[in-house]
Amino acid sequence: MGELTRNYDWSKTSLGTPDQWPKSLHTLVNMMLNSRFPMLIFWGPDLITFYNDAFRPSLGSSGKHPSSLGQKGEQSWAESWPVIGPMIYSIMAGGEAVWFEDQKLPLYRDGRLDYAYWTYSFSPLIDDTGAVNGVLVTCSETTRTVLARQQAEETQQLVLAFFEQSPVGIAMLSARDLTFLMANPFYGYLVGRTPDQLVGKPLLVAMPELAGQGFDDLLKQVVTTGMPYVAREVAVDIVRNNQLETIYVDLTYQPHREANKTISAILVVATDVTQQVLSRQKIKESENRFRTLIEEAPVATCLFVGREMRVAVANELMLSFWGKDKSVLGKPLAEAVPELNGQPFLTILDEVFTTGQTYTAKNAPAELLVDGVLGTYYFDFTYKPLRDAAGVVYAIMDMAVDVTQQVIAQQQLVASEARLRSVIATAPAGMGLFVGRDLIVELPNQTFIDIVGKGPDIAGKPLREVMPELLTENQPFLKILDDVYTTGQMFQSYGSRVDIVQHGVMTHNYYNITYTPLRDEQGQVFAILDIAIDVTEEIKGRQKLQQAEEALRGAMELADIGTWELDVPTGLITYSENLKQLFEFTEDSLPAVLMNEVIHESDQDRIRLALEQVFTFGSGGLLDQEYTIVTRRTGRHRIVRVQARMYFDDYQQPAKLVGTMRDITEERQQQLALEQLVQQRTEELAAAIEALESTNQILASKNEEYVVINEELEEANRQLNRSNDNLQQFAYVASHDLQEPLRKIQSFGNLLQNQYADQLGEGGAYLERMQSAASRMSTLIRDLLSYSRISVQQDRRQLVSLPTVVQTVLTDLELVIAETGAEVTVGELPEVLGDPLQLGQLFQNLLTNALKFSRIARPGATNESKPPVPVIRVDARTLLARDVPALVVSNRSAPVYHQIDVIDNGIGFEQKYADRIFQVFQRLHGRNEYAGTGIGLAICEKVVTNHGGAIRASSQPGRGATFSVYLPG
Known part of the structure; x- marks a missing residue:
């Protein structure tokens, strides 16, 4: 630019040749040319233009450069002069400097008129006389930054x-x-x-x-x-x-x-997915409401008269669109809104006036000067020609709606299409769009494609072509979709059956369906969003439940079990047909107060107290009573057993008592005969006990003989070990036969305790000892059966999730954990190859053991000496075979092993007993301290051995115990 400035013929300008310039101009031009910041100088009355190399790129590769050099400012910047000219003239007249940021200005460059954003300042320049004779423009183009x-x-x-x-x-x-x-x-x-x-x-x-x-x-x-x-x-x-x-x-x-x-x-x-009832909204607007909405709609209206398009009438909204006031009325449109010159609207109006044909446009852009700022706005407008009595066009009515925000939103919507596709594709429900009246399938996600079952190439096809079975099977969905498209009302359906040919096979599935109409910027429905959620399993499960309930009612009728229901608010009791026959009623329901009359007077107070308890919230709401009824017509006495549950409403008030009733008269008569037999057997048992005490005295004298017998028993024990396999099979078979007499002993013992406790005297203590021994024997048989089963069980290995196994065990032990207040923490556990039933038994025994041997309070303990809460932790880690000690797993055939540790803070034990505790019937504590048979840990070792692993224990007295299980990976 320095070279261009020196070679320019300045004699043709009002400044004259450079030797005629004032010294101040030389200094300013020299400063500008040497600056790396974009600068421009307007000098003299004609505002002759100077600019430097830093400014030149903003003029583009063709257009203003180099013609702007030495040119008058009003000529070189004609397109921007309406904006910048007044400010420059103000500064030349002595006004203050101005500064603007990100100002939008028109600029002719690269062969076309464009707009650019600038941050610039206008400053006064002083000549040699001290007067303002120029304007310095420092600027930076920010177009890219603003657009970004x-x-x-x-x-x-x-x-x-x-x-x-x-x-x-x-x-x-x-x-x-x-x-x-x-x-x-x-x-x-x-x-x-x-x-x-x-x-x-x-x-x-x-x-x-x-x-x-x-x-x-x-x-x-x-x-x-x-x-x-x-x-x-x-x-x-x-x-x-x-x-x-x-x-x-x-x-x-x-x-x-x-x-x-x-x-x-x-x-x-x-x-x-909560709502299961169709909620349809039907909107029908009255004519008055429709008119009110039209009157309140933001519609700008004006009237142009004659070919000059003089503004005869314009409402306030139209004037606000133009950024003008009522002073424009009576002026031609080109004069009233001069920025429309060069835009197509004046030409279109002239064609409408000439042809007499209405012109309508949507989303049309218009450049309007509003509040001194030229901006782009978008309108839906109609040019309607008005004719006189002779049919000649004399005026045009313009009705316009500002849709700038809608157009911008539409542009944003287009830009977000990829995001919309991503959301639909990742949605957990089947989603897709039905576009247009023909319901063209667009944007189906994979779940929707799987539901349709016609392969992935369904996009772009009409729904009736993709799913012809909607027509052939006379299904209502195409009609419903057409109604949604017409009315614009959302449709929801819950648990609807849809017959779909999936991969060539007709299926009958159930779905929660939502059809949501989508509207364009004019508010018209252009597509329907379909969201389908498969609820087939839920519906079929509900159907199976209904069938099961019907079967249960039939079974109860066959078992002679009656059902009844008390509606608390109404006080009415309804009952089944067999209860109707039992009570000799003729009515289908009766007030609850009348039902009390059939209860025998000796039982009425007891039943009343039981019902008061059931009606109290928080009591559990369970009723289980036996009482005698007196039938209505014949007066028969029948003994019945009633079992029921109370249901409370949201306000904790009793709402419904539902229960069953069974006639147990003959059972109680048989029980009475049995009790008499038990009384007889009790007397015989007392005599047997007396004989047993006498026998004990004899046995004491034979103690020395037992020493010899014991040596013989040791030899017999060695022989028994050789036949251990046969004995285990025997234990498995015999345990079932042994359980039956034990159950009878316990049942008869319970009858004696419940019915004749006050008559047994000292025999009650013997009976308790007998019951205790029978209970221990039953537990021992069950444990022996478990041990036998594990010993002979066939290999049923599969991939087992240990987290699932442990969670199932914790659910079974939920009551014990709650009673002890134990804190159980389970870390990340692996999947292993094994038998799920045996592994469940393993962790059942280990966790039960940890809960059982927690530190308990002793008699006389103070609050300060109470034991800590039981804390149990289950952790796991993976070891390479070489890192597993050979003493733990001798045959390290697997490449890796899982070490699962069950750690507690219980009473612990001395380490010298670490191997002994895994032997059958080995106990470190008496039965009075801790219950058990001594078989549980032996079962654990048998399970681990069956899985090719090992189990070890480590502990110190009072410091808890750790049981480590090693299983092949």
């Missing part, structure tokens, strides 16, 4: 619009503290809060009722493992409308990773 920022804002608005309008509950929680980062309105609807009540609050603060339901633990697990969590029909107890209610959702927890792979947040997607 606008694009980012549009993208963000697009994502937020989809997020807000999604028919699926979506929320984002912080991975650090589970604080809500965002939540869409539908998610707020699901949980009974607004998004403002959720965002910024931790999960359990925003929804305290979730405490104890495990959702916070699941979210933490997703953060820890990095694995998504997906579940169907999850029950959630949630407070909505100030009421605690249970909703069911299909739930997805998706971890969100940053660029460095760290998890920063969790995306929560929840689909409401």
Whole structure:
């Protein structure tokens, strides 16, 4: 630019040759040319243009450069002069410097008129006389930065619009503290809060009722493992409308990773599957309401008269669109809104005036100067020609609607299509779009493709062609979709049967279906979003349950068991047909007060007290009583047994008592005869006990003989060991036969204790000892049977999940854990090849052992000396075969072994007994201290041996014990 400036013929300008320039101009031009910052100088009354090399690239490769050099400012910057000219003239007149940021200006460069954004300042320049004789322009073009920022804002608005309008509950929680980062309105609807009540609050603060339901633990697990969590029909107890209610959702927890792979947040997607009743909304607007909506619609209207298009009438909304006031009335449109010159609207109006044909356009862009800023706006408008009595066009009515926001939203929607496809593709339900009246299938996700069962190439085809069975099987769904498209009303169906030919086979499945109409920027339905959730298993399960209930009612009738139901609010009792015959009633239902009349007077007080207990909330609500009834007509006495459960409403008030009744008159008569027999046998037993005491005295004198017999028994024991296999088989068979007489001993003993406890006297103590011995014998037989089964059980190995096995055992021990207050922690456990029943027995015995040998309080212990809560931990680790001690597993044939440790803080034992405890019938404590048969740990060793592994124990007295199980990997 220095060279161009020196070679320029300045004599043709008002400045004259450089030797005629003032010294100040020489200095300013020299400074400008040597600056690396874009600069431009306007000098003298004609505002002659100078600019430097840093400014030149903004002029483009063709257009203003080099013609702008030495040219008058009003000529060189004609397109921008209406904006910058007034400011430059103001500074030349002595005004202050000005500065603007990201100002949009028209600019002619690269052979066309364009717009660019600038950050610039205008400063006064002083000549040699001290007067303002020029303007210094320092500037920086920010077009790329502004456009990039606008694009980012549009993208963000697009994502937020989809997020807000999604028919699926979506929320984002912080991975650090589970604080809500965002939540869409539908998610707020699901949980009974607004998004403002959720965002910024931790999960359990925003929804305290979730405490104890495990959702916070699941979210933490997703953060820890990095694995998504997906579940169907999850029950959630949630407070909505100030009421605690249970909703069911299909739930997805998706971890969100940053660029460095760290998890920063969790995306929560929840689909409401609670409603099982069709909810249709029928909207029919009256004519008055329709007119009111039209009157309130934002429609701008104006009237152009004559070929000059003079503005005769314009409402306030139209004037606001133009950025003008009523002073434009009466002026030609080209004069009233000069920025329309060069735009197509004036030409279109002239054609409408000439041809007399209405012109309609949608989403038409218009450049309008509003509040001094030229901007682009979008309109739907109609030019309607008006004719006089002779049929000649004399005016045009313009009706326009500002659709700028809709167009921008549509542009954002187009930009977010990829995101929409991603959301649909990852949704846990079947999703797809039906576009147009022909219902063209678009954007089907894999679940939808699997439901249709016609292969992946269904996109772009009409639904009636993809699923012809909807027509051939006379199914209603095509008609329903057409109604949704016509009315714009959403359709929901729960548990609907759909007959679909999947991969050539007709199937009959059940789905929760939602048809949601989608509207374009004009509010017209252009597509329908189909969301289908497969509930076949749920519906079929419900059908099977109904069949089972019917079968149960039939079985109860055959078993002569009657059913009855008391409706507490009405006080009416309804009962089955066989109870109707038993009581000799003729009515189908009776008031509860009349039912009391049939209860024998000797039982009425007892039954009344039992019912008062059942009617009390928190008592358990269970009724189990026997009493005598007096039939209504014949007065027969019958003994009945009643079992029932009370159901309470949401306000903890009794609502319904449901139960069964069985006539046990003959059973009680047989029991009475049995009791008489037991009394006789009791007397005989007393005599036998007396004889036994006499025998004991004789046995004491024979003690020396027993020493010799003991040596003989040791020899016999060695012989018995050789036939151990046969004895185990014998134990397996004999245990079943031994159990039966023991059950009779215990049953008769219970009858004696219950019915004749006050008559037995000292015999009661003997009876208790007999019952105790029978119970221990029964337990011993059961344990022997378990040991025998494990010894002879066939190999049924399969891949077994140890976490599932341990969880099942903990569920069985739930009551014992609650009674002892034990804390049980289970680490990550592997899958192993083995027998699931034997492995279940292994962990059942180990965990029962840990609970049983906890440190218990002794008589006289103070609160300070109470033992600690039992703490049990189950951990696992993987070892290479070479790292497993040979003393533990002698035949290390597997490449790896799993070491599973069961660790407790119980009473422990001395290490010298570590091998002894795995032998049959070996006990380290008396039966009075800890119950048991001494077989449980022997069973554990047998199970581990069957699986090619080993078990070892380590402990110290008072410091707990560790049982380590080694299983091949």
